[in-house]
Structures are given as C-alpha cells and as structure tokens.
Amino acid sequence: xxxxxxxxxxxxxxxxxxxxxxxxxxxxxxxxxxxxxxxxxxxxxxxxxxxxxxxxxxxxxxxxxxxxxxxxxxxxxxxxxxxxxxxxxxxxxxxxxxxxxxxxxxxxxxxxxxxxxxxxxxxxxxxxxxxxxxxxxxxxxxxxxxxxxxxxxxxxxxxxxxxxxxxxxxxxxxxxxxxxxxxxxxxxxxxxxxxxxxxxxxxxxxxxxxxxxxxxxxxxxxxxxxxxxxxxxxxxxxxxxxxxxxxxxxxxxxxxxxxxxxxxxxxxxxxxxxxxxxxxxxxxxxxxxxxxxxxxxxxxxxxxxxxxxxxxxxxxxxxxxxxxxxxxxxxxxxxxxxxxxxxxxxxxxxxxxxxxxxxxxxxxxxxxxxxxxxxxxxxxxxxxxxxxxxxxxxxxxxxxxxxxxxxxxxxxxxxxxxxxxxxxxxxxxxxxxxxxxxxxxxxxxxxxxxxxxxxxxxxx
Ligand code: GAP
Numbered sequence: 362x363x364x365x366x367x368x369x370x371x372x373x374x375x376x377x378x379x380x381x382x383x384x385x386x387x388x389x390x391x392x393x394x395x396x397x398x399x400x401x402x403x404x405x406x407x408x409x410x411x412x413x414x415x416x417x418x419x420x421x422x423x424x425x426x427x428x429x430x431x432x433x434x435x436x437x438x439x440x441x442x443x444x445x446x447x448x449x450x451x452x453x454x455x456x457x458x459x460x461x462x463x464x465x466x467x468x469x470x471x472x473x474x475x476x477x478x479x480x481x482x483x484x485x486x487x488x489x490x491x492x493x494x495x496x497x498x499x500x501x502x503x504x505x506x507x508x509x510x511x512x513x514x515x516x517x518x519x520x521x522x523x524x525x526x527x528x529x530x531x532x533x534x535x536x537x538x539x540x541x542x543x544x545x546x547x548x549x550x551x552x553x554x555x556x557x558x559x560x561x562x563x564x565x566x567x568x569x570x571x572x573x574x575x576x577x578x579x580x581x582x583x584x585x586x587x588x589x590x591x592x593x594x595x596x597x598x599x600x601x602x603x604x605x606x607x608x609x610x611x612x613x614x615x616x617x618x619x620x621x622x623x624x625x626x627x628x629x630x631x632x633x634x635x636x637x638x639x640x641x642x643x644x645x646x647x648x649x650x651x652x653x654x655x656x657x658x659x660x661x662x663x664x665x666x667x668x669x670x671x672x673x674x675x676x677x678x679x680x681x682x683x684x685x686x687x688x689x690x691x692x693x694x695x696x697x698x699x700x701x702x703x704x705x706x707x708x709x710x711x712x713x714x715x716x717x718x719x720x721x722x723x724x725x726x727x728x729x730x731x732x733x734x735x736x737x738x739x740x741x742x743x744x745x746x747x748x749x750x751x752x753x754x755x756x757x758x759x760x761x762x763x764x765x766x767x768x769x770x771x772x773x774x775x776x777x778x779x780x781x782x783x784x785x786x787x788x789x790x791x792x793x794x795x796x797x798x799x800x801x802x803x804x805x806x807x808x809x810x811x812x813x814x815x816x817x818x819x820x821x
Contacts, residue, residue: 377716439526475493588639644672687724760772
C-alpha cells in the first residue's frame, strides 16, 4: 500500500495520534499552547523505546562512550562562550498589516521584505513587511526570587554544551582516553519563529546528542565513521531506505560552530527534511569555553606527551523528530483481504479498510494484546492469567470490549504487532491463536510457550 503522500496525511496522522493516545496538544482544554505537544500512554512508550535503543547503541554497546545527564539551566556565560547569545538567531520579518511574523527566508514570501514589492504570504498585502531583523531563538528566564534583581538565564537550546562543560569531569572520573565520547538525552528549547508540522518543529523538544572528542587531524576520519554508524542505526529502526538520504550543508547553511555538516533527511509527507545532523565542530566549543571560563581544557596525550584541545565530531538527533519519522514510515491505509475481510470484521471505521502502524515490533508501544473471544465459558479467566504472566515480560494490553474485529483494528492503529485470542479451544487444550499485525496470519501456540514465542519475534 502506498505510504503517506498528500498534505491530508499529516492531518490523519495527528488525528490517529490523538485517538490512540500517542500525542496530544499541550494545554488543550485552554485552547492549546502553540507548537508544544504532550506524549500520551502510547507515545511515551514509543519515544522511550527509541531513546533506549539509542542509549544502548551509543553507551552500553561501546566502551569509548560515557553517559551524562546535565542540567537544563546553565551559567549564562556558557551561552556567550558557545556563540549562542550573538549567533543563534533567525532573520525575522513582521507584516505591519496582519501582524503575522515570518522567517525572512520563508519561501512563501514574494519580493523583498522591507521593500515596496515585499508581499505578505498570509494577507497578501504589498510593502507591509518590515526589513529583516535578527531574532535570538533562546528562551530567557530569571534565576532568583526577585525578578528585577535576578540573573537572566536561558533554557538550553542544545544539550551539547552540558557535555562540553563537563568534558574534563567525565574524562577524569571515567579514566577514558582520547578518542572518546559523551552521550546525553535531554530537553532543549527554541523559540522558533515558524514552528509546525506536528512534532517536527516545536518549541520544547528532546535531543539525543553525542560529542566525540578526537585528536586534531583525525577528525575527518571520525566524521566519516560516525556518518556511517548513524545511518546504520537509523536503518535499524526499520525505516525504508528509499525514504532516507544525506544532505551536506552548503556554506550558507552551516551553524556558527560547524566546519562541515551532513543531515540525515527523511521524505516526510511535507517533503524532505532533516531529523539528525552529524557535525564537525572542530575545537570551536572547547577553545571558547577555555577562553571564557579561564580554565584549561586541553588534553595531555599519555603516549606522545603532546598537549592539544580536542576536536569534536557531534551526532545530534531529535527524539521527537525521530518518533515522527517512525510514525510516518509506519502509517498505512490498507484493504483487508482474506478471512478477516470475509468475516466482515472491518470494524474501527468501516468496510474492509484498515489503518495500521507497521512499527518495528521492538519499537511498538504495546507488544501484544490479549483478547478473550467472548466474556464467558472460562475464557476471561484464562485470558487474565495469560495477561498477568505476559506483563511481567512485556508491555501488553487486555481488551474484552466489542467484536474481535474491532479489537484487532484498534490494536492495528496502535501498532501492536501481536493479538492473542483465547477461544473455545483454549480452555480445552491451553493453546491460543497469535495474530500477526502485518500478515494477518494466525499461529496456534501453547499458552505456556507464549513468552518464548514473543521474545523471539520481538528481537532486533
Ligand atoms: N547540537 C547541535 C544541534 O542542536 P541542530 O541541527 O540544531 O543541531 C539537531 O539540531 C536535531 O535536533 C535536529 O536534527 C532535530 O532532529 C532536532 N531539533 C532541532 N530543532 C528542533 C525543533 N525546533 N523541534 C524539534 N526538533 C528539533
């Protein structure tokens, strides 16, 4: 079946995400807060599975990377040293007529902002757009009880700086040697001018970042190494490879800290966009912190006795954007054929159509759902016993509401890979049927073998 293609498909995905408890608009009962989203029971599991997979591959499976969880609030001088106070800006233009705000490079703007031919993309007025001015994307807040006297501090716009300022602490306490890396998952905040596309560009989001510290002169080699590693990891999420590509930044796209950068892009329903970046940050950050903090951050190579400030190769992924990639790639609208259609079990919205999230089983929020076929004849008792047994091993769901077809359809939308049905035969011989979400095929499995059966199917 075709993947998401038209604009409408994002609306469908947003609606499914709400219906099934993946993602809700923040503060919805108050009319919502712009471009801030909350993860519901299934969304939090999906994002956690992605983050755990990242942590496992970056920290647990490698001897040369250590984990860190640095605070969101940092000394304000960090952001002067990092260049974010002066350089983390987007060019902003206002329409004096309709009061909307745009990035000056918004492709919908015709003519030149600030000139008579500059045309507002919302109200269509000509000559009402202001000339571009630089707008800093960092959120400010106050530290201390009295606002007027309190220090202005920032909500971090990237997690990376927490790693740089702790680089010596981690190096010394872990007894690592260069080359080595520090990995961190955490929230970041940006006061984006044009957020949007659901959880693609938001004002509060989570990053999964790793900074790899290397000897100057070896950074190109490591830059290549990490590009390959990261693409392998992304493919391991089960994303179709035809939907992935590299994009190298041109000189006008590079962030203020980067000498070279490659994005991994996905073909979203709204076009090709980045969801992870691999950056050669040179010694930009460590050298600047060294200068601003007045503390030496160089490294003494124990083998050669050379001193140097390490270069950094960064891998920076958005947890929310990666979750969006996974959701978009998994979303399918399908015609149901075979016995489920013949039994007229279309359910959940009619006919023989179904909406299904073909999530990689190991990423799926719920691994299996347990269904007593009917609520009598000993089936619920056996189903509860099986559910209790399974949930000690996996996140599983119990559902006895409505026809079995409707129950299957609800779990298809949730992306649950297996449906376990306890039927009349089950109470006789202690076997159950296991329905595969993607093929709709059913296996009959001994109840006592379910843990083993699911463990094998969920591997990878
Ligand atoms: N430390 C480097 C850095 O922050 P970036 O390209 O600005 O680099 C890295 O961001 C990743 O963080 C992006 O690829 C994206 O996945 C995620 N990200 C950035 N801004 C975001 C936003 N406003 N909403 C959601 N995710 C965002």
